[in-house]
Amino acid sequence: MALTRVMLDPVEMNLCWPAPPAEPAGGDRNPPRRPLQVLVHAQQAARERNLVALLVRAGCGLLLFLDEALTSDFVPEQLFAGQIVVLAPWLPPFWGGEVIPGLRPWRERGLSAGVLLALAPAPQALDVVASGIEEAEAAGAEFAVACPLSLPAEDRHRVYDTHAGAGGDGALEDLLFHTDMPALVLELEREASRQCRRHGLGECVNGPATALASQGCVAASSQLLLWARRLDLLDGLASTGWQLRRAARALLASRRDPASLLAEDNLRIVPGFTPWVEAFARAAWGGSGEPFEEVLSRWIGQ
Numbered sequence: 001m002a003l004t005r006v007m008l009d010p011v012e013m014n015l016c017w018p019a020p021p022a023e024p025a026g027g028d029r030n031p032p033r034r035p036l037q038v039l040v041h042a043q044q045a046a047r048e049r050n051l052v053a054l055l056v057r058a059g060c061g062l063l064l065f066l067d068e069a070l071t072s073d074f075v076p077e078q079l080f081a082g083q084i085v086v087l088a089p090w091l092p093p094f095w096g097g098e099v100i101p102g103l104r105p106w107r108e109r110g111l112s113a114g115v116l117l118a119l120a121p122a123p124q125a126l127d128v129v130a131s132g133i134e135e136a137e138a139a140g141a142e143f144a145v146a147c148p149l150s151l152p153a154e155d156r157h158r159v160y161d162t163h164a165g166a167g168g169d170g171a172l173e174d175l176l177f178h179t180d181m182p183a184l185v186l187e188l189e190r191e192a193s194r195q196c197r198r199h200g201l202g203e204c205v206n207g208p209a210t211a212l213a214s215q216g217c218v219a220a221s222s223q224l225l226l227w228a229r230r231l232d233l234l235d236g237l238a239s240t241g242w243q244l245r246r247a248a249r250a251l252l253a254s255r256r257d258p259a260s261l262l263a264e265d266n267l268r269i270v271p272g273f274t275p276w277v278e279a280f281a282r283a284a285w286g287g288s289g290e291p292f293e294e295v296l297s298r299w300i301g302q
Helices: 042-047 049-057 104-108 125-139 153-164 170-177 181-199 215-238 241-254 258-263 275-286 292-300
Strands: 007-009 014-016 037-041 061-065 084-090 112-119 143-148
Touching: 037 042, 042 049, 042 061, 049 061, 084 125, 104 112, 112 125, 112 181, 125 143, 125 181, 143 181, 153 170, 181 292, 215 241, 215 258, 215 275, 215 292, 241 275, 258 275, 275 292
Parallel strands: 037 061, 061 084, 084 112, 112 143
Antiparallel strands: 007 014
16 A cells, blocks of 8 residues: 555564555465464455455454554454454654544444554653543543654654754754663553552453464463563563463463452463463463563563
8 A cells, every 4th residue: 555654563663655556465364264363454354344254253362553544444353352453553752653543333242442552762752651641541541551662773764854853953863863772662561550550451462362272372472472471571581471482382272261260279280380481471461470570670670
C-alpha cells in the first residue's frame, strides 16, 4: 500500500515512512492445517474479509493491528475467548503519532483491546509516556504494551531536520545523537509500568488464543516472558530471566490451562517449573507474593 504518513511496524518496531506502493505478493490462500497466531493489519482485514473469516473458522488466533481506520464490523465473531485481540499503535507526537482510535466498540464485542506504545526520545519524555498511558485509558484500552522504538541514525536525522529548522537546535541534537539511548528507553519503559499500574491497565497482550492454546495459557506464558525480559534488563548477565523464558515456552507448548494446574498443584509437570519458577509464576499471576514482589519493586523503583 502507498503510505501517506509515518507508521509503526509492530514486528520490527521501526518507523515506516511514505513510499511508493509495493507489488502485492501471491501466496497460498488456504487456511493452515494447524491453528496459528496471525498478525493482521487493518487494511488487510478490510480488503480480505473472507480470508480473515476463514482463518477464524480454522481456529487461528488473530492479532489485529489498527494502523489504519477500521470499524469493528469488518471482523467476524470470535469462536472462543481471546481468539481476536485488537492492538492500536501509539507514537509520541514528536515522532508523527496520531490520536489512538476508540477501542470501546471492539471491547463491547467481547474482544480484548489495547495499545502498543512505541518508546522513543522526546522533549519531556517521561511526561510524554504518561500522556500516552492516559490516552490509552481514555480510548478504552484494557492493556498497554510498551516497547522501545528502533531508531537508526537515518530516522533520527530525518526527525531532527523536521524539528530543528535551518538554524539548528543544540538541545535536540544532544537528545537524539548524544543521549545514552538504552538507559533512557529503560527509564521510559519503567515509567510506562508505573503509569499502567496507576491507571489499572494490564501490561501484556491477552492472546491471541488459538483452538489449541487457550487465552489463559497464552496470557500466562506472555506474562512470564515479559518478566524474563525485565529481569534481563535489571540484572544483565546475572539474570535468572532465562528460567522464566524456558518455563513460559514449555507452558505454551504444553497447551495446558495454568488455572487448572494451579488448582491441582500440578505446575511442576510442565518442564522448567523449578521451585523458584513455580513460586514466581504463582505470585506474578496472582499479583502478589515473593519472589515476584521483590522484582516488581526493583522494576518500578519502589
